[in-house]
Amino acid sequence: MASTPGLRALDVLGIAVTLHPYSYDANADRIGMAAAEALGLDPKLTLKCLMVEVDGKPACCVIPSDGQLSMKRVAAAFGGKAAAMMPPAKAEKLTGYHVGGISPFGQKRQVPTAFEAGACAAPKVWINAGARGLLLGIMPADALRATSGKAAALLA
Incomplete structure (x- = not known):
């Protein structure tokens, strides 16, 4: 199984995850939905x-x-006052991952x-998990800890 910066970062923190490979479809309209469907999640x-x-700063x-x-x-x-989607090329450069495989871990x-x-x-x-066609299963508390993240209402 491929090791990604995200998986290595989680391993260093001692966070256990499960790996779930699937057949990645680059032509899917909604990649996340295609992944969920492929894995029955x-x-x-x-x-x-x-x-x-957010106000020009990455998040x-x-x-x-x-x-x-x-x-x-x-x-x-x-x-902040204003937020916008980051252009894909900028997101790839900042994270080190390709669109369709961006992970919040190990950026x-x-x-x-x-x-x-x-x-x-x-x-x-x-x-x-940091690669197209590979998801990881994780407890939300561990995901928050690994990213120093927070829970917030983000949906429209």
Whole structure:
């Protein structure tokens, strides 16, 4: 199984995860939803990692695959006035991951991270492990600890 910066970062922290490979479809309209379907997982617990800019500063939002960000809520979660999606090329350069495989763990540069609060109540969630076609299962409390993240209302 491929080792990614995200998996190595979690290993250093002693955080146990389960690995869930699947057949990645680069042409899927909604990659997170395609991953949930391929693995038979609940889309509300299969989280996607979205890179944003809040008042021009990078941040990471982790939300359910079937959800959509509220930029107003994102800005508020990070104490800013305005938020926007980060352009894909910039997200890839900042994180060291390719779009479709961006993980909140082991990014080249750690940025403030927020997880959708509703998903943090689940016993386990699935998040990209840092490679297209590979999710990891993790307890939300461990995901928050690994990213120094916080739970916030992020959905539209």
